[in-house]
Amino acid sequence: MFLNIKDMEVRKIHFAESFEPGELDLAERGLRQITALDAEGTAELLENTGNQVRIQGQFRGEVEADCDRCLQPARFWLEERFDLFYRPQADAASGEEIEIDEGEAEIAFYQGLGLELKDVVLEQLMLALPMQTLCRPDCxxxxxxxxxxxxxxxxxxxxxxxxxxxxxxxxxxxxxx
Ligand SMILES: [Zn+2]
Ligand SMILES: [Zn+2]
Incomplete structure (x- = not known):
């Protein structure tokens, strides 16, 4: 699903998507998707911020990786909320100093007309995975x-x-x- 800022200009977008195994680019990251990954939330254009987009929501699903120690499959049930801010890429290219409000989450950038929800979810999924993927803590x-x-x-x-x-x-x- 493409989150288009033109749509956000009219109203807040509500999304509820279910990504079946294979839909997200997990293989190149050494991961396998076990269940569908469900993501739901909202995407809105923040007023008077120069097209800054806020995406709030949550996702859940199960992925599998190779255990870092024994190389056997290690499964992870992931369930996280997110609250993200994106600015147009043009801001980054302009070399202008970008002020980040204190306490505000990390700012990322989007290109062109908006963001692909798939990419947003994939990034959040990677962040939710533990640094070390173990089949069990005492492997x-x-x-x-x-x-x-x-x-x-x-x-x-x-x-x-x-x-x-x-x-x-x-x-x-x-x-x-
Ligand atoms: Zn031995
Ligand atoms: Zn292991």
């Missing part, structure tokens, strides 16, 4: 020696004696005795 990851998944099969592998981190640990243990 043990893969063993660096045998390559096994340590969540499934605890292995008896020992870190190699020459491993720096290992000897650092040993030294620490000796000092603590």
């Amino acid at each position: 043990r990851g893969t063993c660096p020696v045998c390559g096994g998944n340590r969540n499934e099969t605890p292995c008896e592998c020992q870190a190699r004696p020459g491993d720096d981190r290992w000897s650092a640990l040993k030294n620490l243990a000796i000092r603590n005795q």
Whole structure:
């Protein structure tokens, strides 16, 4: 859905969209969509701000990523509210100093006649994802020696004696005795 500022000049836009898996560009970000992603809210032109647009709303849905530690699928149910301000790209290009009101959310820019809701939702989704994508908080990851998944099969592998981190640990243990 395209949020057109021409429409916003007439009235506030209400949107309620459901993006089916595959509609958002998640694959190139290493993500897979599990459920439809629902987004609803409003887009309005703020008066006397030089075509500044405010988009408020919320989205929810489930995505899957590879666990950072064990590479198995890690699922995330995401549900977030957003309150965003966008200025015309021309403002940024003009080199004019842009004043950002205190307490105001981060300002982004839009080009041309408006914004694609899809892009707005995708950006919010990426922000809602945790920095580290883990299948579970205590994921043990893969063993660096045998390559096994340590969540499934605890292995008896020992870190190699020459491993720096290992000897650092040993030294620490000796000092603590
Ligand atoms: Zn994991
Ligand atoms: Zn192992």
